[in-house]
Amino acid sequence: MKKNSVILFLLSTLLSAREASSIVSSVCSECHGTKMQESGLGASLIVGALDSQTIYKSLKGYKYDKRDSHGMGSTMQEKASELSDDEIKALSEYIPTLR
Numbered sequence: 214m215k216k217n218s219v220i221l222f223l224l225s226t227l228l229s230a231r232e233a234s235s236i237v238s239s240v241c242s243e244c245h246g247t248k249m250q251e252s253g254l255g256a257s258l259i260v261g262a263l264d265s266q267t268i269y270k271s272l273k274g275y276k277y278d279k280r281d282s283h284g285m286g287s288t289m290q291e292k293a294s295e296l297s298d299d300e301i302k303a304l305s306e307y308i309p310t311l312r
Contacts, residue, residue, distance in 0.1 A: 231300055233307035240292055241304075248311045261311050269305035276301065
């Protein structure tokens with residue numbers, strides 16, 4: 214029974230999380246470009262040049278209102294608050310592959 218519960222949990226997590234590529238194209242690309250190659254509104258770092266761990270920590274910080282960098286805090290906090298922890302992890306792994 215435990216095994217079935219774990220499998221169901223993993224499947225529901227996968228089904229509820231949007232694909233990272235979809236999030237980048239529908240949310241992130243507005244400010245950071247389709248390959249995450251642009252500085253958000255000319256103020257932020259180029260996210261596509263960052264490593265996975267830095268992206269993960271930054272998004273988690275924004276999500277939980279612990280980060281306010283480059284004058285983009287409120288914008289990024291709003292966007293990140295809509296992401297699940299699984300989506301943040303997926304984004305942090307996906308974005309560096311766009312280089």
